[in-house]
Amino acid sequence: VATYKNKDGSIKSTFVNAIGARCIPMQDSIDSFHVKEEIEATDLTALEAVMSVDKEREKLEAEADYLNDIVATDDGNDEAIDRLQQVYERLESLDAATAETRASKILSGLGFTPKKQQQATKSFSGGWRMRIALARALFIQPTLLLLDEPTNHLDMEAVVWLEDYLSKWDKILLMVSHSQDFMNSVCTHMIHLSQKKLQYYSGNYDTFVNTLQEKNE
Numbered sequence: 001v002a003t004y005k006n007k008d009g010s011i012k013s014t015f016v017n018a019i020g021a022r023c024i025p026m027q028d029s030i031d032s033f034h035v036k037e038e039i040e041a042t043d044l045t046a047l048e049a050v051m052s053v054d055k056e057r058e059k060l061e062a063e064a065d066y067l068n069d070i071v072a073t074d075d076g077n078d079e080a081i082d083r084l085q086q087v088y089e090r091l092e093s094l095d096a097a098t099a100e101t102r103a104s105k106i107l108s109g110l111g112f113t114p115k116k117q118q119q120a121t122k123s124f125s126g127g128w129r130m131r132i133a134l135a136r137a138l139f140i141q142p143t144l145l146l147l148d149e150p151t152n153h154l155d156m157e158a159v160v161w162l163e164d165y166l167s168k169w170d171k172i173l174l175m176v177s178h179s180q181d182f183m184n185s186v187c188t189h190m191i192h193l194s195q196k197k198l199q200y201y202s203g204n205y206d207t208f209v210n211t212l213q214e215k216n217e
Contacts, residue, residue: 033142038129041122109161127153147175
């Protein structure tokens with residue numbers, strides 16, 4: 001987990017945007033997800049909007065339905081049967097069977113009641129649609145997750161939930177944040193922009209401040 005913090009909001013946003021746009025070289029195998037704006041206001045429910053971010057799962061489920069129809073009318077079609085088996089194996093590896101449950105739990109943690117989860121995204125304010133965008137990122141579980149001030153649109157209960165959730169994140173998380181308490185609970189490394197250079201420090205925000213003070217002295 002890495003966190004970058006700088007008083008200049010334009011600089012820190014440019015830093016994260018550059019990584020999100022892959023302007024900085026990184027391996028093709030590293031998939032990334034950058035939460036930078038609220039989800040579009042549509043007729044999709046909050047729950048549907050979260051689940052729709054997983055394009056591979058949606059495509060595989062549609063293919064499975066298509067192949068099942070073929071097998072039902074032509075049970076001797078070995079090619080279709082073999083492909084259907086491959087599709088089911090991939091869906092199992094994606095934990096597709098629990099997708100709706102996982103999406104619902106994430107939305108619940110971010111303050112969405114069961115009733116709100118069934119409301120269309122167009123019925124929510126920008127702040128609530130930002131929560132949905134965040135839920136989509138957590139649901140897809142990218143190798144590299146980029147967050148810019150993730151606590152801005154959250155109430156205290158949702159912040160506490162997100163803090164606990166991200167403290168257990170087992171992939172790469174790079175975020176900018178103004179909340180020292182949040183960074184202390186979530187971060188294991190800090191990136192500091194100083195004199196046009198990025199400097200790296202181990203530990204949370206308090207450790208970073210102490211280390212920087214000792215270094216300056």
